[in-house]
Amino acid sequence: MLKITNTLSGKKEALIPLEPGHVKMYVCGPTVYGAIHMGNARPAVVFDAFRRYLEYCGYKVTMVQNFTDIDDKILAAANEKGIPFDEYAKLFIAEYWVDAHLLGLRAANFHPRTTRYVSEIIHLIEKLIARGHAYVVDGDVYFDVRSFPKYGELSHRRIDDMIAGARVAPDEKKRFPLDFALWKAAKPGEPSWESPWGQGRPGWHIECSAMSMSLLGESFDIHAGGNDLIFPHHENEKAQSEAVTGKPFARYWMHNGMIRFEGEKMAKSIGNVFNLREAIRQFGKDGVKLFLLSKHYRSPVELTYEALDESRRAATRVKETLKRAEEQGVNILIHFDNSWVNEMRARFKEALDDDFNTSKAIALIFELSRELNSALERGDTKRAATAYSLITREFGQVLGIFDTLHETMKIDEESSFEETLHILLEIREILRKEKRYDLADKIRESLRAIGVKLEDTPQGTRYTLDKHA
Ligand SMILES: [Zn+2]
Structure with a gap:
């Protein structure tokens, strides 16, 4: 009997798919604004292997891994290079496939991109507004965290504790510090889509709700990703999805530990990047995969030469x-x-x-x-x-x-x-x-x-x- 640690309960639980014999899973994929680094490679390698293991155990698996192809970092990077953001994103999606091929990663069943799901996203936001879980301020739409009592359930945080450190930035018009943007009104020069609230673009969290529920249904089995996504990304995904459907969203949440580089979390924002392509060149596909798989997926890994x-x-x-x-x-x-x-x-x-x-x-x-x-x-x-x-x-x-x-x-x-x-x-x-x-x-x-x-x-x-x- 396969057991996995479910972040939601904090316990090891037997995996029992909603549909007997068929596991449906969603993995948060990379935001495509630069070359893949070892930090992005870990969930890709771990959950590719996990999917193969499910198949080895006789399950049918439907796996979705998205590409976030619009966000502030992509816009900034594309702007700097002077190329359209969608061309820029496409370039790094192609680069991802080169790396995936070098690592022998199988393609998921679906690789949705945010910009192809804007109408689904708008539809979800409309439902959230209609049900009193979201509000519009000057072309922005925010999720009303206080309307969803289970907020904090996944990350095991209490709303009161969270408010202490939360600030409302001067340019934000939200009513409560923990509310988060579902839709952002267009700023001059930014790509935008037409919506009932004017020109704008999706916020980050809503895209994964729209893509996962469109492809896997309102309730599905496993939602996976790095543990840096538990809060706020996955907490928000869960809140907005369950607020719309009134049903449990993902039933099991699997999170891999971070890759640490000289004691620091590996994230591009702090500049600790170890380029994956370079790692494969120096240490080989099997060397890199052995490194990524020889520690338990939930443990942090120290990246050293x-x-x-x-x-x-x-x-x-x-x-x-x-x-x-x-x-x-x-x-x-x-x-x-x-x-x-x-x-x-x-x-x-x-x-x-x-x-x-x-x-x-x-x-x-x-x-x-x-x-x-x-x-x-x-x-x-x-x-x-x-x-x-x-x-x-x-x-x-x-x-x-x-x-x-x-x-x-x-x-x-x-x-x-x-x-x-x-x-x-x-x-x-x-x-x-x-x-x-x-x-x-x-x-x-x-x-x-x-x-x-x-x-x-x-x-x-x-x-x-x-x-x-
Ligand atoms: Zn996501």
């Missing part, structure tokens, strides 16, 4: 062992050591079922790698083939590390990838003839996860490659 380099070395050790197995041909042996497989699978599941403890799951992969090494030395090919397979075709696929096929999927190594693919298809053909459909299906699923789609026809198996899968 030494820690990244240690992850790179650990990844190299595993990869060298895998390579040796390939050279000795055990990678194409398919005789599983079944009782041992069951034990390893049980331990893998036990780790990840316990609040997605990737740290333990990775320790198990290292253990498998050591076992592979010693099995190769003592000539135990059955054990070696099993360990190899568990690392690269099963556990590695779930965590998105040591999934060696993907690593060979570089433009200059296209042919070696296709060769490997043909070998796999041949093995799958043999398995199908032997009616070992479970293994044949496993190969199909694993290939699917790295963007290779198989289609069985009377003439044989055809495949298509989707590099953005």
Whole structure:
């Protein structure tokens, strides 16, 4: 039984989706005004792996990750460069996809952008006004926090305590310090949209409510993001969504810890940026992912050169062992050591079922790698083939590390990838003839996860490659 820590209750809870067998999740994505840094990479990597694990457990998953493509920082940066804000945002969305590809992250089912949801946002705000949860002042619209008694429930704060530190900025026209903008009246020179309250643009929080509810429904299972978003972003999202629908919004809230850089939270605003592309170049995809996944997702992570380099070395050790197995041909042996497989699978599941403890799951992969090494030395090919397979075709696929096929999927190594693919298809053909459909299906699923789609026809198996899968 998979348990996750729900920020809302502060407890580990069994994950029970609203619709049996189908998990719907929303992850707050990046605001696209600059290159992706390690701080943005953590939720992307963690929740990509979490989604794969849900699928490994047999769930269907519908995942949404947005791009915030309009906000003050984007406008300021685009202005400085002298290009239209939407062109500027598009540029960094494209850059995100390059990074996602380098990290082997799968695309979510939906990647909505704020500017494409303005009419849904306006519609939500109209409903909030009609229900007495929002008010208009000179073309701005604010959420009335005092109209929603459960405000503070997610971040476990009391309204009275929050007011103490809150200030109303001189240019804001809100009635109460904690009220927040749903719609901002247009300022001269800013992009704007027509609305019942005049020209303007959406506030930040309302966009995630509009996109998540449009794509996943008024109530859905998991809302995820960095723990710096709990307050005010997620608290506000929850308040405005529940105020509109009268139903619980997300039922489970998952938050990853921050990446700290010499003791400071990594956020662009304080200038502690460690560029992700550069990290991948220096430490490799597996090094970076190992670094991000080897701590529990809720813990803070200290980002140091030494820690990244240690992850790179650990990844190299595993990869060298895998390579040796390939050279000795055990990678194409398919005789599983079944009782041992069951034990390893049980331990893998036990780790990840316990609040997605990737740290333990990775320790198990290292253990498998050591076992592979010693099995190769003592000539135990059955054990070696099993360990190899568990690392690269099963556990590695779930965590998105040591999934060696993907690593060979570089433009200059296209042919070696296709060769490997043909070998796999041949093995799958043999398995199908032997009616070992479970293994044949496993190969199909694993290939699917790295963007290779198989289609069985009377003439044989055809495949298509989707590099953005
Ligand atoms: Zn959000």
